[in-house]
């Protein structure tokens with residue numbers, strides 16, 4: 196695992212600092228860029244690949260290379276982020292991935308990796324970063340869960356188990372952190388147009404023999420009140436508020452931004 200400072204991290208660090216996991220793609224990248232616009236110093240954590248480094252460099256984001264399925268990487272990532280940013284005020288646990296299979300066929304190693312990346316890593320990063328996050332009295336942990344933190348769908352057992360668990364972790368951490376000015380909240384998006392979802396749309400169009408637009412409207416958005424996919428920037432706008440000092444009184448909240456999906 197290695198770290199590097201993007202252009203905006205090369206000078207003295209001032210103000211609040213944020214680490215966004217899975218921050219070189221989709222929702223994580225949108226949150227990282229929004230935080231930059233809000234005036235925070237931002238580093239993104241992602242798998243250490245040339246493409247991820249290039250995205251971070253292109254946007255002037257600090258980069259921490261880490262595989263969140265490995266405990267030792269989680270520990271080193273917090274140390275490196277703290278050094279890179281000169282502290283840490285906001286931690287966004289966003290990294291994740293999807294695997295679809297019936298339970299009877301679900302690969303055990305994939306289950307282990309998904310639970311580690313989407314549930315154990317948020318716990319470990321929160322634990323290791325706790326002393327940094329509680330230093331200012333305005334710390335924030337934002338966990339990106341999902342509508343699948345509330346409800347289930349078939350064939351997504353590991354994903355749904357991890358996201359349900361992440362909501363439990365959010366509420367527990369919120370109760371423990373309150374006296375230290377550290378808030379802990381979860382954001383639960385419905386379908387957002389990201390590389391992860393574009394891949395799912397293409398797969399379903401192939402397997403069902405229908406167009407991508409039909410998958411969006413008739414399959415993905417069928418339970419939603421608003422029949423339009425969210426954009427990553429929509430999630431970033433909510434994260435921006437939760438990270439702001441104005442949101443000091445919001446903690447343990449599970450914030451749905453889901454097109455009315457879970458209203459019924």
Ligand SMILES: NC(=O)c1ccc[n+]([C@@H]2O[C@H](COP(=O)([O-])OP(=O)(O)OC[C@H]3O[C@@H](n4cnc5c(N)ncnc54)[C@H](O)[C@@H]3O)[C@@H](O)[C@H]2O)c1
Nearest residue numbers: 217220221222242262263264289290291341386387389391
């Ligand atoms: N896109 C949606 O519709 C949607 C809806 C609800 C929740 N979410 C959640 O939002 C989060 C981001 O999803 P996205 O759609 O932006 O996905 P994405 O695939 O665009 O980005 C996910 C990022 O996580 C990183 N990542 C995956 N495994 C990692 C590992 N082992 N170590 C470090 N980084 C790793 C990937 O490299 C990638 O940069 C996920 O937790 C996902 O479950 C997404």
